[in-house]
Amino acid sequence: MSTLVIDHVSRWFGNVVAVNDITMTIGPGVTGLLGPNGAGKSTLINMMGGFLAPSTGTVTLDGQQVWRNEAIYRHIGIVPEREAMYDFLTGREFVVANAELHGLGEKAAQRALATVEMEYAQDRRIATYSKGMRQRVKMASALVHDPSLLLLDEPFNGMDPRQRMQLMDLLRRMGDEGRTVLFSSHILEEVEQLAWHIEVVVAGRHAASGDFRRIRRLMTDRPHRYLVRSSDDRALAAALIADPSTAGIEVDLAEGALRIQAVDFGRFTALLPKVARDHGIRLLTVSPSDESLESVFSYLVAA
Amino acid sequence: MYDPTVARLTYRALLGRRRALILGALPLLLIVISVAVRALTGADDQTASDVLGGFALATMVPIIGVIAGTGAIGPEIDDGSVVYLLSKPIKRPTIIFTKLIVAIAVTMVFSAVPTLVAGLILNGNGQQIAVAYTVAALVSSIAYSALFLLLGTVSRHAVVFGLVYALVWEALFGSLVPGARTLSVQQWSLAVAHKLAGGDLVTSDVGLPTATVLLVAVTVLATWYAGQKLRSLTLAGEE
Numbered sequence: 114m115s116t117l118v119i120d121h122v123s124r125w126f127g128n129v130v131a132v133n134d135i136t137m138t139i140g141p142g143v144t145g146l147l148g149p150n151g152a153g154k155s156t157l158i159n160m161m162g163g164f165l166a167p168s169t170g171t172v173t174l175d176g177q178q179v180w181r182n183e184a185i186y187r188h189i190g191i192v193p194e195r196e197a198m199y200d201f202l203t204g205r206e207f208v209v210a211n212a213e214l215h216g217l218g219e220k221a222a223q224r225a226l227a228t229v230e231m232e233y234a235q236d237r238r239i240a241t242y243s244k245g246m247r248q249r250v251k252m253a254s255a256l257v258h259d260p261s262l263l264l265l266d267e268p269f270n271g272m273d274p275r276q277r278m279q280l281m282d283l284l285r286r287m288g289d290e291g292r293t294v295l296f297s298s299h300i301l302e303e304v305e306q307l308a309w310h311i312e313v314v315v316a317g318r319h320a321a322s323g324d325f326r327r328i329r330r331l332m333t334d335r336p337h338r339y340l341v342r343s344s345d346d347r348a349l350a351a352a353l354i355a356d357p358s359t360a361g362i363e364v365d366l367a368e369g370a371l372r373i374q375a376v377d378f379g380r381f382t383a384l385l386p387k388v389a390r391d392h393g394i395r396l397l398t399v400s401p402s403d404e405s406l407e408s409v410f411s412y413l414v415a416a
Numbered sequence: 417m418y419d420p421t422v423a424r425l426t427y428r429a430l431l432g433r434r435r436a437l438i439l440g441a442l443p444l445l446l447i448v449i450s451v452a453v454r455a456l457t458g459a460d461d462q463t464a465s466d467v468l469g470g471f472a473l474a475t476m477v478p479i480i481g482v483i484a485g486t487g488a489i490g491p492e493i494d495d496g497s498v499v500y501l502l503s504k505p506i507k508r509p510t511i512i513f514t515k516l517i518v519a520i521a522v523t524m525v526f527s528a529v530p531t532l533v534a535g536l537i538l539n540g541n542g543q544q545i546a547v548a549y550t551v552a553a554l555v556s557s558i559a560y561s562a563l564f565l566l567l568g569t570v571s572r573h574a575v576v577f578g579l580v581y582a583l584v585w586e587a588l589f590g591s592l593v594p595g596a597r598t599l600s601v602q603q604w605s606l607a608v609a610h611k612l613a614g615g616d617l618v619t620s621d622v623g624l625p626t627a628t629v630l631l632v633a634v635t636v637l638a639t640w641y642a643g644q645k646l647r648s649l650t651l652a653g654e655e
Contacts, residue, residue, distance in 0.1 A: 162503065164651040181647055184505050191503045193651075197495035199425060201432055213421040214504040254500065 115175050115188060115261035115293045116140050117161060122170035124156050131156040133317040134170070139295050143288035145308030145325075146297040153317040154297040155194065158266045161295070162191050174262060187215070190255030194266035196247060198239060204250045205235035211254040225253040229283065245276030252283070263287060265296040269303050281307050336360060337378050342370045342398035343389065352388045356380075370398065419506060422514040426488050430522055439483055439522070442476045443530035450534040461545060464538035465617040468531060468549040473609075474602055477527040477553050478560055478582030484522040485564025486574035488515040494572060499651055509643030512565065516639055519561035528553040543614035552609035552618075559601045559631050562638040569642045569649075597621040604631050 117139040124132040132153045139161075148154050159165035160172050163179040163186075172179045179185050199207055205226065212222040226232050229249040234242070239250065248268060255263060265284075269277050284307060288294050298304050304311055305325050313321040313328065321328055343349045350362045350371055358380040363372040375381035389396050431439075450467060457463055489512075492498035501511055531553045535546020563581075568574040589596040597603050598621060606620035607627035620627065 159651060164499065164502065164649075166648065166650070183507055186503050186505045189503065191499065193496065193499050195496035195499070197497040198500065199429070199497055201428060202425075210421050210425055211500060211504075214419070214501065214506060216505075 114141050114291055117262060117293060117295070118171075118173050119157070119161065120171050120173070122157075122160060122167045122172060124153075124160060124165065124168045130317055132160070132167075132314075135314070135317075135319045136170075137312050137319060137322060139293055139312075140310075141288070141291050141293050142309045143284055143294045143296070143307055144310045144312060145304035146295060146312050146314060147301065147304045147328075148297075148299060148314035148320075150299050152299075152314045154299075154314055155266055156317075157314065158264055158295075158297055162189065162264050187258065188261050190258070190260035190263045192248075192251045192255045192263070192265040192268055194270065196244075198247065198251060198254075200240040201238065203236050203238055204231055204242070204246075204253075207239060207250060208235075208253045208257060212257045215258040217258060221257050221259075222253075225257040226250075228256055229253045230279070244271040245273060248272060248276070248280065252280070261292055263292055263294045265294070267298060268296050269298060269300070277303075337375045337381070338402045339373045339375065339385075340365075340368070340370050340398065340400050340402045341373055341385070341396065344395040344397065345392075346371050348392055349389060349394050352392055353384070356384055356388075358384055372402070417510055417513050418517060419510055419514045422501060422506070422511055423518050425501075426515050426518040427522075429491065430484060430487050430518065435483065435487055439480060439526045442479060443526055446472055446476055446530050446534045447537070450537040454537055454539075459539040459542065461539055461543045461615075461617055464535060464542070464545045465549075465613070467538060468535055468545065469606070469618065472527070472531045472534060473549060473552055473556065473605065474587055475583070476530070477523070477556050478586055478602070479579070480527045481519075481523050481557060481560025482564050482575060482578035482582055484519045484526070485561045486568035486578050488519040488522075488561075488565055488568065490568035490572075490574045493569065493649070496651060498649070502646075502649065502651075508646040508649075509640075512569070512639060512643040512646055516562055516565050516642075519565055520558050523557035523561050524554055527557055543617055544612055545614075545617060548609040548611075548613035548618055551612055552605035555608050555631060556601050556605035559604070559635050562635040562642075563601070566638040566642040566645075569645050594621070598626075599630075601631070601634070603627070 119135055119137045122132060122135050123130065135157065146154050156165065160167050161179065163182065166180050174185055174188060177185055205222065208226055209219055209222040212218060226235050229252050231246065231249050231253060234246060239247065242250065268280060272280065284294055284296065288309065308325060311323065311325050311328050346364060350364060353359045353373065354362055358375055358377040359373060360376045361374040365372050385399065449471065453463060453467055528550050532546055532550040535541060535549055539545060541547060564578045567578055571577055585596065586600050586602050603620050603622045604627035606618060607622045607624045609618045610620050611624055
């Protein structure tokens with residue numbers, strides 16, 4: 114059982130602040146580090162893994178400094194985002210080398226390869242591997258010494274759905290075994306499916322923390338914006354504004370459409386088609402205009 | 417201080433197909449030149465010394481040193497695969513020292529051995545010319561490896577800087593600016609060769625004691641500093 118403590122950590126590169134005064138505690142189980150691209154997730158993971166010094170603050174694993182402390186890697190397994198991994202070796206040679214660097218041998222390597230189900234391709238050169246296979250061999254190299262903390266940077270990038278499910282199962286199992294597993298992702302669904310606990314980072318700041326239901330509620334309770342075109346925009350607007358689920362409507366003359374702000378997502382989505390039918394109005398376009406993850410995140414930051 | 421797994425990975429990366437071809441090209445050229453010179457002019461001590469000093473020691477050894485020294489670590493840092501070495505409970509100076517040993521071994525094999533062969537072809541080791549230059553090549557292999565390994569650790573453009581040092585500083589400035597010659601691995605190793613070769617066929621601008629001190633100092637300091645740099649190596653993320 115290991116606990117990773119990030120205490121008032123900031124990191125800047127020149128004038129750019131990549132991580133801004135983040136404090137979080139990562140305990141046993143699976144934690145998802147969620148944030149849009151460029152939010153500072155990789156910077157944060159690099160500091161957690163001891164590959165980057167915090168400009169201020171500290172990162173400790175069970176009370177031990179991570180930065181400039183090689184001995185800490187007895188307890189940490191790292192799955193980096195970058196692809197490069199000694200492509201001239203076979204999968205087995207690569208995992209064996211990783212085991213040897215931990216002072217372990219062939220047996221540990223074989224066990225790790227079995228865990229990720231890569232034995233069937235272990236004697237092929239890594240250069241010939243697909244992205245998912247690479248990811249699994251990386252995973253094996255990180256598991257070879259049975260670490261209590263596992264750090265994974267965007268582990269699902271480029272994986273097909275089946276590989277994604279396999280890796281999720283594996284990470285879930287690691288979490289069930291009492292390991293501290295932290296993975297980063299910019300995809301909400303991935304995090305929601307896998308993580309018990311979510312940490313949201315936006316623009317270098319710690320935006321939210323908690324179990325995924327709380328975060329999900331924050332995300333669905335926000336005002337939703339829709340762009341609607343219909344056979345009679347003004348009549349539709351008049352009918353909709355009477356309902357409390359609609360907070361505001363703007364007639365956009367240039368676009369020839371209505372911009373509707375809804376506060377009660379569930380109620381509004383049921384209301385709109387009903388109102389249209391009752392008034393004999395044909396709906397031509399209904400499109401959410403702020404469903405991008407970035408807008409969800411920026412809402413979370415403001416919340 | 418020495419990790420066999422790090423060494424194995426480094427050897428395999430260094431002697432991968434493309435790099436091995438480049439490493440083999442210059443020694444081959446040296447042998448071809450030596451055979452041609454011997455066939456055209458016959459065995460001559462001065463000519464042998466000119467070829468070994470002018471091409472082998474002044475050009476081939478530093479270039480092989482650049483390829484082996486920077487290649488032992490630079491590409492791993494560039495593509496990020498060094499993370500698999502760094503995320504292990506191994507002292508960072510151990511990684512550097514191991515890579516230094518590998519770089520030295522590769523540089524020696526690809527530069528000192530062909531120098532000896534070329535020397536034997538040119539004048540059959542008359543006046544100890546072949547042995548003198550071989551020893552110079554061995555000695556400079558150590559210093560170049562340490563220097564270029566450090567360069568590979570601190571710079572993404574290590575090969576360019578290395579070649580600039582090897583070709584511009586050692587070859588060009590060395591022949592034009594007298595002061596530059598004192599600060600040249602080539603001159604230091606020539607001081608060693610001078611001691612071994614007969615007559616005044618091999619000359620150096622630096623005395624043997626100075627040369628020895630500088631060779632040792634450069635090797636030790638470069639290795640120590642590379643170890644320190646690796647301890648605080650920052651891996652830039654994709655962001």
